[in-house]
Amino acid sequence: MEIAFDCTQCGRCCHNLRLTLSVAEARVWAARGHQVDLLAEGWPWPDAEIHPDDAVAQWRLATSFPVTVGDVPFRVNLRLVARHDGACPHLLPDMRCGNYEARPRICGIYPLESRPFEAMEPARRLCPPEAWDAGLPVLERDGVPADAGAAAIVEAHRAAMIADVAVKERLVRAIGWAEMAMAGEGLAVREIAPDALVAALDAVERGCVVEALPWSIVTNRETTRAILAELECPARLVVAGDGFLAAFGDHPSTGSG
């Protein structure tokens, strides 16, 4: 199956977004004074071997670091995201990118899918209908980017998500943050001033060792909080908002969400 596409330069993908960055990209973004947020989610991770054929679990393992919540082992996936409300600070009035040569990889990937095991769905992209007209250049063929250059950018982005794990684990220690959401329920958000993020990354690079804080979980679902309490996992009930990006509405009394 082929998906045709050509960018219309509408600029929608450069507004009101969170762009997943590598650590190196986040440092550059923050050093320019732009906002980078930290997003954290985690999975309970019993100390069991993962089947080599379970590619999703292998990917999660490779892109996360281990912690314990109470006595329960978890793995944490931490994302560094450029957040811009309104237009990206690099967007020019004519909707061209003013940072084209140095733009983050994720900008060059869009509207392709950056995550493995997720299909790219045009209906879920911001691009207008005319960007997908049949007869335009082929973007993706059988789930694979048609352009070798684009495929290489996707691969480099994914490789960075793996390579950055150790730095991310030390970064959360350096900034004194140890909260996550349950994966699938939402994302815990830590806003950090750009200069503070650069300073923390500098400290990590210098090898400063900071003891880890005890991890806990934030959730907007009372059912989840109650289950975690039974397991003696520290958990905090929150409402959806800037500090918790929720996949479900607040506080449903049933587990259906």
Ligand code: SF4
């Ligand atoms: S860096 Fe460029 S391509 Fe990326 S969001 Fe900003 S303006 Fe758009």
Ligand code: SF4
């Ligand atoms: S939303 Fe799609 S069509 Fe519009 S500028 Fe971004 S990639 Fe191009």
